[in-house]
Amino acid sequence: MAQKLNLKCFAEQRDLITPNGKLAVLCVDMDGTTIECQPYFDEAFDEFAILMGLLGVPELESQNALKRIYYGSMPHRGFERHRFPEALVETYRDLRDKFNLTQVTPEQEDKFFSLLKGIGSAPFFRKPKLFADCVQVLTQAHERFLLVAVTVGDYEAQLFKIRQSGLEKLFDDRIITLEEGKDKLVAQLIKDYNIDPEYSAFIGNSIRSDGVCLNVMNFIHVPFETSLSKDGDKLPENTGFSTYKVKNWRDAQENAINRLIRQRDMALSGLIAPDGRSGVCGSHVRKPRATTRKKTTA
Secondary structure (H helix, E strand, O other), X not given: OOOOOOHHHHHHHOOOEOOOOOEOEEEEOOEOOOEOOHHHHHHHHHHHHHHHHHOOOXXXXXXXXXXXXXXXXXXXXXXXXXXXXXXXXXHHHHHHHHHOOOOOOOOOHHHHHHHHHHHHHXXXXXXXXXXOOHHHHHHHHOOOXXXXXXXXOOHHHHHHHHHHOOOOOOOOEEEXXXXXXXXXXXXXXXXXXXXXXXXXXXXXXXXXXXXXXHHOOEEEEOOOOOOOOOOOOOOOOOOOOOEEEXXXXXXXXXXXXXXXXXXXXXXXXXXXXXXXXXXXXXXXXXXXXXXXXXXXXX
């Protein structure tokens, strides 16, 4: 829990209430959505390929072999931080046998494996680099939504990223899991916090891991990184919720987050009933709050 919540108090202070008397939430993925992830793994791939090149293996061959062995076995391999270093050792053994490599003697193998594991461990504890406008958009959204980080990966590594990215202060809660499908955990969140999924959304870059949450709430797809995507990945159909396909965080704000706020405010004002029909606006209902915020320098 990022903060001790007094739901009744802060729900009114932050204007989180939906027309159904529940709370609105934005569930936010971390890797490849709020922070860059793939460039750090790309560097590890390059370093591994260069090292194998010194042993006589073409760099492209090494890159492809590591992709096949690591990405090809996801998510069954697991998301703990030792899994990627293990994949480098496994790939080396595969290439050693294929190319009959003899440069590394049996006596040297333990030290060589330690070198490989060092390359494979590096991506997990690098200082996170946020995607453009992420902080500004989430800071503004914080006024109208609960914000919950929902991320797959090694617990310590993901907690490091949340804290070092500067986003921890914005998140009301966090879910860190080793299970790729997040919809069951988000369903629990909906129940525990009395969330209104009609006016809530999951923001993520992965069709498979994040998009599955379309089963339980709206989905905002920000396709920054797609390294773990596979042919055949597709969103659930006929769930009753909406998908917003956006290009970046400003696009997500303008064409998804603000729309959810607008729909909520219109329904609260009585101009549009929660079921989508036109309502009667009386003097006793409040006016919709503007979704435009003060400009923030990026």
